[in-house]
Amino acid sequence: MITSTIASHSALQIIQGAKKEGFKTRLYVSPKRKPFYASLPLLDELRVTEDMSKILYDEGIIIPHGSFVAYLGIENIERSKAKFFGNKRFLKWETKFELVNKALKKANIPQVESFDLSEVKDNELYFVRIEGPKGGSEHFIAYGRDLEEKLKNVRTPYKIERFIDGIFIYVHFFYSPIKERLELMGVDERLVIADANKRRPFKALPYTIVGNKLIVLRESLIPEIYDYGLAFVEAMHNLEKPGIIGPFALHFAYDGEFHCIGFASRIDGGSNVNHWYSSLYNGEEIMMGLRIAREIRLALEEERLDEVIT
Amino acid sequence: MITSTIASHSALQIIQGAKKEGFKTRLYVSPKRKPFYASLPLLDELRVTEDMSKILYDEGIIIPHGSFVAYLGIENIERSKAKFFGNKRFLKWETKFELVNKALKKANIPQVESFDLSEVKDNELYFVRIEGPKGGSEHFIAYGRDLEEKLKNVRTPYKIERFIDGIFIYVHFFYSPIKERLELMGVDERLVIADANKRRPFKALPYTIVGNKLIVLRESLIPEIYDYGLAFVEAMHNLEKPGIIGPFALHFAYDGEFHCIGFASRIDGGSNVNHWYSSLYNGEEIMMGLRIAREIRLALEEERLDEVIT
Amino acid sequence: MITSTIASHSALQIIQGAKKEGFKTRLYVSPKRKPFYASLPLLDELRVTEDMSKILYDEGIIIPHGSFVAYLGIENIERSKAKFFGNKRFLKWETKFELVNKALKKANIPQVESFDLSEVKDNELYFVRIEGPKGGSEHFIAYGRDLEEKLKNVRTPYKIERFIDGIFIYVHFFYSPIKERLELMGVDERLVIADANKRRPFKALPYTIVGNKLIVLRESLIPEIYDYGLAFVEAMHNLEKPGIIGPFALHFAYDGEFHCIGFASRIDGGSNVNHWYSSLYNGEEIMMGLRIAREIRLALEEERLDEVIT
Numbered sequence: 035m036i037t038s039t040i041a042s043h044s045a046l047q048i049i050q051g052a053k054k055e056g057f058k059t060r061l062y063v064s065p066k067r068k069p070f071y072a073s074l075p076l077l078d079e080l081r082v083t084e085d086m087s088k089i090l091y092d093e094g095i096i097i098p099h100g101s102f103v104a105y106l107g108i109e110n111i112e113r114s115k116a117k118f119f120g121n122k123r124f125l126k127w128e129t130k131f132e133l134v135n136k137a138l139k140k141a142n143i144p145q146v147e148s149f150d151l152s153e154v155k156d157n158e159l160y161f162v163r164i165e166g167p168k169g170g171s172e173h174f175i176a177y178g179r180d181l182e183e184k185l186k187n188v189r190t191p192y193k194i195e196r197f198i199d200g201i202f203i204y205v206h207f208f209y210s211p212i213k214e215r216l217e218l219m220g221v222d223e224r225l226v227i228a229d230a231n232k233r234r235p236f237k238a239l240p241y242t243i244v245g246n247k248l249i250v251l252r253e254s255l256i257p258e259i260y261d262y263g264l265a266f267v268e269a270m271h272n273l274e275k276p277g278i279i280g281p282f283a284l285h286f287a288y289d290g291e292f293h294c295i296g297f298a299s300r301i302d303g304g305s306n307v308n309h310w311y312s313s314l315y316n317g318e319e320i321m322m323g324l325r326i327a328r329e330i331r332l333a334l335e336e337e338r339l340d341e342v343i344t
Numbered sequence: 345m346i347t348s349t350i351a352s353h354s355a356l357q358i359i360q361g362a363k364k365e366g367f368k369t370r371l372y373v374s375p376k377r378k379p380f381y382a383s384l385p386l387l388d389e390l391r392v393t394e395d396m397s398k399i400l401y402d403e404g405i406i407i408p409h410g411s412f413v414a415y416l417g418i419e420n421i422e423r424s425k426a427k428f429f430g431n432k433r434f435l436k437w438e439t440k441f442e443l444v445n446k447a448l449k450k451a452n453i454p455q456v457e458s459f460d461l462s463e464v465k466d467n468e469l470y471f472v473r474i475e476g477p478k479g480g481s482e483h484f485i486a487y488g489r490d491l492e493e494k495l496k497n498v499r500t501p502y503k504i505e506r507f508i509d510g511i512f513i514y515v516h517f518f519y520s521p522i523k524e525r526l527e528l529m530g531v532d533e534r535l536v537i538a539d540a541n542k543r544r545p546f547k548a549l550p551y552t553i554v555g556n557k558l559i560v561l562r563e564s565l566i567p568e569i570y571d572y573g574l575a576f577v578e579a580m581h582n583l584e585k586p587g588i589i590g591p592f593a594l595h596f597a598y599d600g601e602f603h604c605i606g607f608a609s610r611i612d613g614g615s616n617v618n619h620w621y622s623s624l625y626n627g628e629e630i631m632m633g634l635r636i637a638r639e640i641r642l643a644l645e646e647e648r649l650d651e652v653i654t
Numbered sequence: 655m656i657t658s659t660i661a662s663h664s665a666l667q668i669i670q671g672a673k674k675e676g677f678k679t680r681l682y683v684s685p686k687r688k689p690f691y692a693s694l695p696l697l698d699e700l701r702v703t704e705d706m707s708k709i710l711y712d713e714g715i716i717i718p719h720g721s722f723v724a725y726l727g728i729e730n731i732e733r734s735k736a737k738f739f740g741n742k743r744f745l746k747w748e749t750k751f752e753l754v755n756k757a758l759k760k761a762n763i764p765q766v767e768s769f770d771l772s773e774v775k776d777n778e779l780y781f782v783r784i785e786g787p788k789g790g791s792e793h794f795i796a797y798g799r800d801l802e803e804k805l806k807n808v809r810t811p812y813k814i815e816r817f818i819d820g821i822f823i824y825v826h827f828f829y830s831p832i833k834e835r836l837e838l839m840g841v842d843e844r845l846v847i848a849d850a851n852k853r854r855p856f857k858a859l860p861y862t863i864v865g866n867k868l869i870v871l872r873e874s875l876i877p878e879i880y881d882y883g884l885a886f887v888e889a890m891h892n893l894e895k896p897g898i899i900g901p902f903a904l905h906f907a908y909d910g911e912f913h914c915i916g917f918a919s920r921i922d923g924g925s926n927v928n929h930w931y932s933s934l935y936n937g938e939e940i941m942m943g944l945r946i947a948r949e950i951r952l953a954l955e956e957e958r959l960d961e962v963i964t
Contacts, residue, residue: 227820231851237819244820
């Protein structure tokens with residue numbers, strides 16, 4: 035059995051996990067990224083191509099990640115006859131504010147407040163969130179008095195959120211249909227260019243993601259977060275059958291209370307931090323890529339593959 | 345043999361460690377925290393109750409952590425006939441400024457300077473530390489000119505410390521009576537709400553702990569820190585017989601020199617970062633919870649259990 | 655076979671790695687650092703001495719690190735007849751701006767812009783970098799208008815760099831002559847005293863390194879970085895025969911683009927973060943110290959030791 039993915043986003047942990055679970059690995063890679071990926075002793079096959087849509091005709095099990103929608107388009111993915119790990123109709127839910135709101139409301143997860151431009155106050159700080167996961171590079175912060183001017187050039191749908199004076203945490207979950215349980219897999223904090231402010235007089239800087247940093251939560255915060263995870267799984271089970279299969283993430287701002295700011299409806303980039311929470315369920319620290327491969331292997335062993343692919 | 349603890353603070357690593365060392369595990373958990381703890385395949389017994397004091401009558405080995413004093417009270421713990429891992433009379437030493445001062449002075453560990461209100465300077469920044477470990481939510485920073493006003497509403501004992509322009513590090517140790525050695529187990533940095541300032545124009549924000557982040561020290565700083573650990577073990581051996589058994593932490597501000605800002609007289613929450621320093625002594629990376637369980641197992645094997653419980 | 659090093663900088667991971675690969679370990683340690691190093695069960699021999707230059711006559715394989723040049727002097731190292739792991743003539747390349755520039759230009763790696771004092775603008779922020787790796791304690795930031803005044807007291811060679819509004823990342827590589835490949839081993843972010851600004855109104859603070867924090871890069875950034883690593887290996891192969899053997903690091907500021915700010919021409923202190931990238935090549939997470947020891951063992955097994963020592 036072979037697993038296939040595209041050489042970006044979370045491909046490293048996906049191919050490493052697949053290899054560890056005994057699968058062959060295939061990677062679609064653009065020519066300019068070849069030297070790095072070709073240096074890895076983990077790959078059985080490297081398909082060097084500018085045309086990532088070839089993966090839609092791959093005969094292996096395709097493991098999607100955060101670059102799939104950008105590279106291939108939602109419609110092409112949903113129409114594809116290829117075997118995708120997970121519920122491929124869940125992928126679109128993170129891409130539109132309307133769907134994000136619908137899912138979080140259904141799950142009763144408190145969201146960060148958002149405002150119309152007419153409601154903002156001059157001296158309050160706001161966070162402008164741009165629709166769709168774009169690595170954060172277009173999000174920005176601004177005082178209310180400057181918002182109108184700054185929004186003039188914004189062409190994509192946006193949301194004006196209250197700026198939360200708190201810490202932003204990204205919680206990684208895996209829902210296993212085979213084991214019928216929700217596993218807390220880890221938590222990370224984004225490292226963004228704006229964090230450069232920790233060493234300089236303040237300046238509004240881009241929220242472009244540079245990397246991820248492992249954080250371990252104060253234990254008393256975990257039960258609430260886990261409850262949100264359970265509620266989200268239940269909500270999506272009702273909203274998009276067969277519901278969530280495998281990885282997702284909930285994103286929160288925390289200022290003493292949790293305010294949900296979004297979610298990832300697939301493996302979240304920040305699950306790359308190799309968190310020990312995963313060992314609570316799996317006996318050893320494993321990354322999400324390995325957890326996915328293990329689910330596929332278990333499904334194959336129990337002849338239940340159709341329960342984890344769509 | 346069974347080990348028991350309360351479902352909060354450091355319970356996750358405690359039960360995981362106990363399980364790995366072959367103990368049965370029992371957890372006292374409040375009903376609202378049940379879904380998360382019940383999801384873990386690590387527990388042999390979950391006692392769902394609002395009344396944590398039941399653990400004082402548990403017949404297993406009780407592993408205390410940072411929530412025990414708050415839930416049970418020092419006096420009840422000291423009076424309890426249950427078998428506590430560690431020196432239960434050491435637990436109180438972190439709870440009062442007077443005891444903290446006494447311990448650090450005895451160990452000759454340099455403390456951060458503190459001041460009376462009459463001594464503060466208008467344009468200097470100060471850190472007001474509230475007595476007792478409360479997750480930091482009541483500590484605050486302020487300029488001298490604002491201190492009198494801000495302290496009006498503070499009802500608990502406090503200390504006005506010089507604000508150190510530096511990094512705050514939390515060093516985790518384990519003193520093993522069985523192996524007769526002090527082990528450096530790891531170092532973390534707290535993630536607090538006030539850290540939100542790395543992305544916004546400055547605002548005084550709460551010091552509430554959100555989580556912990558692993559840091560690896562510049563190696564040249566370690567010998568001095570280890571010497572402080574040795575001195576602290578020796579001091580407590582004289583101050584509170586039989587002295588320290590198992591985990592403790594020393595907390596420092598570092599601005600080119602170390603200034604001790606306190607300690608944890610039990611497993612410190614930040615020991616959850618799974619630091620490789622632990623492998624220097626134990627052959628593999630282990631968390632404090634596992635180190636505790638291993639000490640108990642070794643003590644049982646050598647029929648020296650009475651040396652590690654009180 | 656015995657490996658020897660000096661008890662500072664990266665000695666912990668070096669001796670741990672050597673021990674794991676079956677070597678005997680010897681450490682030269684100053685008397686005041688003895689208690690910590692003597693507490694470790696990893697050492698076969700501890701030579702307590704104030705005179706580190708004794709290592710130049712050691713008959714084992716010497717594993718140099720970032721303190722060697724400071725303790726021993728470049729000339730003494732290059733003249734020594736002892737067996738050094740790696741290319742000992744590469745060690746000097748990080749110590750002079752002239753050599754750093756030469757190496758980075760040869761490798762075509764984009765450097766951060768630097769300026770003459772006459773070119774600076776009053777209201778722009780600059781980073782003044784002091785020559786030689788000194789733990790960062792002498793570097794500083796300043797606005798152009800204050801530079802002349804602040805540079806008056808600087809006696810060592812310096813460089814006035816554009817202050818990059820971005821994140822500083824340190825990328826660790828290992829070039830293996832035995833496996834003939836370049837391995838990406840990990841990435842860290844420095845924790846410096848100036849980071850204290852994340853919790854206080856801004857103040858220019860020292861860049862003294864306190865520790866290191868593991869970061870995992872956004873995957874799309876890795877191929878470019880790896881290409882720089884390959885180019886650097888090739889450049890040094892031409893500039894300083896036999897080229898790089900073993901560990902080195904490239905240091906970047908990232909503000910949407912990479913700007914190289916320097917490199918380490920030996921094991922970099924920040925390789926102590928135990929990064930999982932190392933597992934991509936080595937099947938398990940290993941630190942640089944262990945990777946070095948493994949290269950020596952492989953070389954011995956293949957009777958190619960002369961290819962990894964100079």
